[in-house]
Amino acid sequence: MRNNHKTHKEPLVYITKRGELPKLKAMMIKAIVILVGILFCALVTILLTSENPLKVFKAMFTGSFGSPRKVWNLFQASAILLGISLAVTPAFKMRFWNTGAEGQVLIGMLATITCMFYIGDALPSWLLIIVSLFASIIAGAVWAGIPGYFKAIWNTNETLFTLMMNYVAAQLVSLLIMYWVPSGSMVLGLVNSSTQNGWFPTIFGQKYLLNIIIVALLTAAVYVYLKKSKQGYEIAVVGESENTARYIGINVKKVIIRTVLISGALCGVMGWILAAGTDHSINSSAVGGNGFTAIMVSWMSKFNPITMIFSSILVCFLQKGAGEIASNLGLNSSVGEVLTGIMILFIVSSDFFVNYSIHFRKKERKEKQE
Amino acid sequence: MKKALSLILAVLMLLSATLAFASCTESKDAFKVGFIFLHDENSTYDKNFIDAAKAACEALGLTEDQMILKVNIPEGAECYDAACELVEAGCDLVFADSFGHEDFMIQAAKEFPEVQFCHATGTKAHTEKLPNYHNAFASIYEGRYVAGIVAGMKLNQMIADGKITADKALIGYVAAWPYAEVKSGYTSFYLGARSVCPTATMKVEYTNSWFDIALEKTAAENLIAAGCVLISQHADSEGAPKACDAAGVPNVAYNISTKDIAPNTWLISSKINWEPYMKLIIEKTRDGKGNEIPYDWCGGFEEGAVQLTELNEAYAAPGTKEAVDAAIAAFKAGTLKVFDTATFTVNGAKLESYMADVDSDAAFTPDTEVIKDGYFNESADGLRSAPYFDLIIDGIDAAQ
Numbered sequence: 001m002r003n004n005h006k007t008h009k010e011p012l013v014y015i016t017k018r019g020e021l022p023k024l025k026a027m028m029i030k031a032i033v034i035l036v037g038i039l040f041c042a043l044v045t046i047l048l049t050s051e052n053p054l055k056v057f058k059a060m061f062t063g064s065f066g067s068p069r070k071v072w073n074l075f076q077a078s079a080i081l082l083g084i085s086l087a088v089t090p091a092f093k094m095r096f097w098n099t100g101a102e103g104q105v106l107i108g109m110l111a112t113i114t115c116m117f118y119i120g121d122a123l124p125s126w127l128l129i130i131v132s133l134f135a136s137i138i139a140g141a142v143w144a145g146i147p148g149y150f151k152a153i154w155n156t157n158e159t160l161f162t163l164m165m166n167y168v169a170a171q172l173v174s175l176l177i178m179y180w181v182p183s184g185s186m187v188l189g190l191v192n193s194s195t196q197n198g199w200f201p202t203i204f205g206q207k208y209l210l211n212i213i214i215v216a217l218l219t220a221a222v223y224v225y226l227k228k229s230k231q232g233y234e235i236a237v238v239g240e241s242e243n244t245a246r247y248i249g250i251n252v253k254k255v256i257i258r259t260v261l262i263s264g265a266l267c268g269v270m271g272w273i274l275a276a277g278t279d280h281s282i283n284s285s286a287v288g289g290n291g292f293t294a295i296m297v298s299w300m301s302k303f304n305p306i307t308m309i310f311s312s313i314l315v316c317f318l319q320k321g322a323g324e325i326a327s328n329l330g331l332n333s334s335v336g337e338v339l340t341g342i343m344i345l346f347i348v349s350s351d352f353f354v355n356y357s358i359h360f361r362k363k364e365r366k367e368k369q370e
Numbered sequence: 371m372k373k374a375l376s377l378i379l380a381v382l383m384l385l386s387a388t389l390a391f392a393s394c395t396e397s398k399d400a401f402k403v404g405f406i407f408l409h410d411e412n413s414t415y416d417k418n419f420i421d422a423a424k425a426a427c428e429a430l431g432l433t434e435d436q437m438i439l440k441v442n443i444p445e446g447a448e449c450y451d452a453a454c455e456l457v458e459a460g461c462d463l464v465f466a467d468s469f470g471h472e473d474f475m476i477q478a479a480k481e482f483p484e485v486q487f488c489h490a491t492g493t494k495a496h497t498e499k500l501p502n503y504h505n506a507f508a509s510i511y512e513g514r515y516v517a518g519i520v521a522g523m524k525l526n527q528m529i530a531d532g533k534i535t536a537d538k539a540l541i542g543y544v545a546a547w548p549y550a551e552v553k554s555g556y557t558s559f560y561l562g563a564r565s566v567c568p569t570a571t572m573k574v575e576y577t578n579s580w581f582d583i584a585l586e587k588t589a590a591e592n593l594i595a596a597g598c599v600l601i602s603q604h605a606d607s608e609g610a611p612k613a614c615d616a617a618g619v620p621n622v623a624y625n626i627s628t629k630d631i632a633p634n635t636w637l638i639s640s641k642i643n644w645e646p647y648m649k650l651i652i653e654k655t656r657d658g659k660g661n662e663i664p665y666d667w668c669g670g671f672e673e674g675a676v677q678l679t680e681l682n683e684a685y686a687a688p689g690t691k692e693a694v695d696a697a698i699a700a701f702k703a704g705t706l707k708v709f710d711t712a713t714f715t716v717n718g719a720k721l722e723s724y725m726a727d728v729d730s731d732a733a734f735t736p737d738t739e740v741i742k743d744g745y746f747n748e749s750a751d752g753l754r755s756a757p758y759f760d761l762i763i764d765g766i767d768a769a770q
Contacts, residue, residue: 067459070458184547185550187472285444
């Protein structure tokens, strides 16, 4: 074989798959790629803004770590993103393309706000919080369950179906706000602001600590469910190959519907946290794109809940940094977003360098002459 | 298990290290102002505020380090968080520009009584009665009335030139939401137009969005197709002016001059200039007199808060400039009232009494008599600055 090929020119660059790398080496490669990413960001910063890149990086850092409150806000934002990432993971691991987390979380929020709005005075706060939780779980599960059922029974395209459900949820929120706020301002404001009924209590004086604790518990639960339970195994098998799953006697339809319901219910829980623990209000864009960012976090972390902790903190760190660049250096906020995009691109591509090695054509002519 | 434990320990260490690091930064001595904006400069609404904030800071000699701008802050807990972060960064005054920020600003104002919080377009300062929380607006309805005069004179010119008959003087209005601020705006514009062109009527189309280029363009096209011969708007994009330029229909815009966007059909725009208010709150806070900032501030022509952009004299009817100047002078002198009940009817009857929902409450109950000395007392001293005129008067077709 080799002899036949000798007449052909070798390509300038070619790529081969690596075998399993030792963990340390894999980490090293990732670190180097990320370092190159940072340097590239610095270059882009100089070219775009002629600011000192060190100043920009410092601003990014203070955006998340500039004060204790900023650190809390970072962890709060990360907890929300992490929770939604966890919620979409079972579905994606099963290769069910749930692009509807945005709507499922929103409808969960709506369920909680509806409870706070109508029975806010009838129940004690703790009971209202629990009732809201169940309402949100049901709402989220139904919102995901409808496309899930159609997928399992008629094999409809779940990507489009779940995506469209986002718009239905947003319009439903607008409709209810229009109904609740007859002045037409389309702003609901804080619900139960005087009584704080249905609001999460502060713990040790921290508004967001309970949110973070709940998401930490969710992380552990999803980890155990996916890695240690029989159902988690079934999800993995259905995701790899439906035929294999059928062959070994898994009821694929049942697994799809069950998993999608769980995914939606978890989104509902996150909606509950956002409504009762964070915003205490709602508008049609209250989830703020987290439902889509979560898909990226989940894939970036290869569906591993522990990795997701770091990925979501990283993404939120970059987002807050981008905002800080805009406010502290007077740059347009798009500059921060460009840098965030570059960093994420490098982080995602670092996997490529772990899995593949790149070879350059060696200078063979000299060897021939000798 | 070991792995999990070490992970938790690592996170805890990181957390404590950052907390320790964080607590020793950020100085608190210099006077600082923080601003919260819903979007960035790409939105005309926010750009109007951002420009005013920068101009006011510059005029008062504040350095760049003394002002912090936070853009793209949504109307949720993020607003409260942003306000608190600004306070922690040493701000003595925090300003927010969007209606939906209000509750979160009040939340922060209660937590930091030593810091002044000012909020544009809000309605709750006069009922919350916090010494450090204030609302502001401008009597833009007067500006719209003057812009309406420009429109009415253009209609008269079109009638005189035989382009339309007097009964076809139909104005189209692209409106954001059926909300008092918007209704007050289009009613004053219409009354201004009708004060010079008595046969003028108006058709309103809502976009149900504050900013949507495509929807606003379509709405303007629909209105033109329905026979409207002049278009104005209360929505934040250039969609409607562009549609007018394409159709050759005269256009009156809002907050920005559309000279470059609609070069053939622009007439004039009314505009809120927030710089006087920004100056007032910065000066008062800097001098330690933050409690002197009124609960509600409503600037008009006199304060320079309401302005009209350049008039397209080549396109407007002859004599428009003089009429505009006369109207502005009359507003400054207090002799002209936009909502004079002798000039309009509601359901065929003169308005003798009207209870408006001035004080915010959960049930939206009308609570205050606002007809005074023969006019509807909009944005009145002692009531509140944000508009509450929410009637549909005869001559306006605002069916949704």
